[in-house]
Amino acid sequence: MASSPQAWPQRLADAATWRRAQGLWRERLTSTRGMLDFAGNDYLGLAADPRLAKAQAAGARRLGAGAGASHLVSGHLEVHEALERRLAELVGRPRALLFSTGYMANLGTLQALCDSETQVFQDRLNHASLLDGAKLAGARSRRFHHRDLDDLDRLLARAPSEAARLVVSDGVFSMDGDVANIGGLAEISARHGAWLMIDDAHGLGVLGAHGDGCVGRAHGVEHVAVLVGTLGKALGTGGAFVAGSEALIEHLIQFARPYVYTTAQPPGVAAATLAALDVIAAEPERRERLRDNIAYFRHEAARLDLPLTDSFTPIQPLVLGESEAALRWAGRLREAGLQVGAIRPPTVPRGEARLRITLRATHDRECLDRLLEALARLPGEITR
Numbered sequence: 001m002a003s004s005p006q007a008w009p010q011r012l013a014d015a016a017t018w019r020r021a022q023g024l025w026r027e028r029l030t031s032t033r034g035m036l037d038f039a040g041n042d043y044l045g046l047a048a049d050p051r052l053a054k055a056q057a058a059g060a061r062r063l064g065a066g067a068g069a070s071h072l073v074s075g076h077l078e079v080h081e082a083l084e085r086r087l088a089e090l091v092g093r094p095r096a097l098l099f100s101t102g103y104m105a106n107l108g109t110l111q112a113l114c115d116s117e118t119q120v121f122q123d124r125l126n127h128a129s130l131l132d133g134a135k136l137a138g139a140r141s142r143r144f145h146h147r148d149l150d151d152l153d154r155l156l157a158r159a160p161s162e163a164a165r166l167v168v169s170d171g172v173f174s175m176d177g178d179v180a181n182i183g184g185l186a187e188i189s190a191r192h193g194a195w196l197m198i199d200d201a202h203g204l205g206v207l208g209a210h211g212d213g214c215v216g217r218a219h220g221v222e223h224v225a226v227l228v229g230t231l232g233k234a235l236g237t238g239g240a241f242v243a244g245s246e247a248l249i250e251h252l253i254q255f256a257r258p259y260v261y262t263t264a265q266p267p268g269v270a271a272a273t274l275a276a277l278d279v280i281a282a283e284p285e286r287r288e289r290l291r292d293n294i295a296y297f298r299h300e301a302a303r304l305d306l307p308l309t310d311s312f313t314p315i316q317p318l319v320l321g322e323s324e325a326a327l328r329w330a331g332r333l334r335e336a337g338l339q340v341g342a343i344r345p346p347t348v349p350r351g352e353a354r355l356r357i358t359l360r361a362t363h364d365r366e367c368l369d370r371l372l373e374a375l376a377r378l379p380g381e382i383t384r
């Protein structure tokens with residue numbers, strides 16, 4: 001008897017059952033702005049800054065709500081060009097190229113640089129978009145232990161000698177908050193003839209003397225050939241860019257399919273990002289307030305014996321282990337009006353589910369104390 005093809009409704013139901021059984025079912029919460037947000041990535045509090053909204057509205061009025069076409073057709077406007085120049089300047093590179101999202105910047109860059117022959121070396125905890133980018137390129141990623149330079153060195157030494165090599169790492173690790181050793185990665189990459197690509201999504205605007213991130217002007221193109229930054233986090237808007245040499249950017253314009261085959265970013269968003277860059281340059285006190293908040297939170301959390309990691313960035317995870325524990329803690333905090341992410345596999349390794357607490361320049365002491373008070377009550381209240 002001929003068997004019939006698997007039915008789609010059953011396929012979807014099976015996947016849902018499997019995910020629920022593992023405690024990994026994801027739900028979108030409709031964010032109400034009344035909640036205290038310790039979950040987002042708006043580290044400088046710029047997303048709701050009226051100056052950005054005003055620039056965005058003015059940009060839309062002047063240039064239209066949408067770009068109307070891809071960059072290579074007729075969607076590349078003066079405001080995009082101006083933004084690319086400013087971003088390149090911020091991170092001390094000859095050129096920058098705008099992408100619609102960070103996810104697409106990573107897909108496009110890896111797909112344009114790599115093929116099945118390329119040797120790609122990735123930190124184990126790299127962002128999903130970096131792993132997916134290598135897949136899109138048909139390249140195999142070898143993954144080195146998290147921040148382990150000796151492991152990377154060993155893997156590079158074993159790679160076929162004629163193949164082009166690319167070492168790829170997050171700058172600030174998005175679920176852990178720790179920072180890559182950029183100098184160390186650059187030295188090893190150079191020694192093995194590899195290019196280094198850093199995704200500084202969470203460092204840009206926050207780290208560096210000018211908010212230029214953990215790479216920025218401190219490490220030039222000779223150390224980090226490919227630098228990715230995103231604009232939806234500390235910069236408060238949306239989109240992303242890749243910065244590097246003239247040759248790199250031209251290569252991406254020619255070959256990065258997620259750049260070529262998509263509509264350019266709405267001009268208002270680019271105008272808002274220009275306003276965000278002005279704020280970042282004019283108000284270094286935002287970065288100082290953020291640093292003060294991080295120090296205060298860590299000091300108080302340590303007194304409460306909370307399971308802190310050694311992150312000095314705004315990402316302060318409390319690793320709880322089981323997915324259920326992370327969900328329960330996040331649920332209790334939500335009842336107290338505090339929004340915190342419960343991060344579970346596959347976003348983090350199995351057994352390392354966590355609360356991902358993020359801090360902002362615009363949290364005041366009262367906000368932080370409310371969070372700390374709620375966290376202090378949790379270990380006693382929650383029993384398995």
Ligand SMILES: *Cc1c(COP(=O)(O)O)cnc(C)c1O
Nearest residue numbers: 101102103127174199201230232
């Ligand atoms: C958020 C993030 C991205 C994706 O950026 P989007 O602009 O949100 O698509 C890429 N890399 C890292 C490390 C991130 O944290």
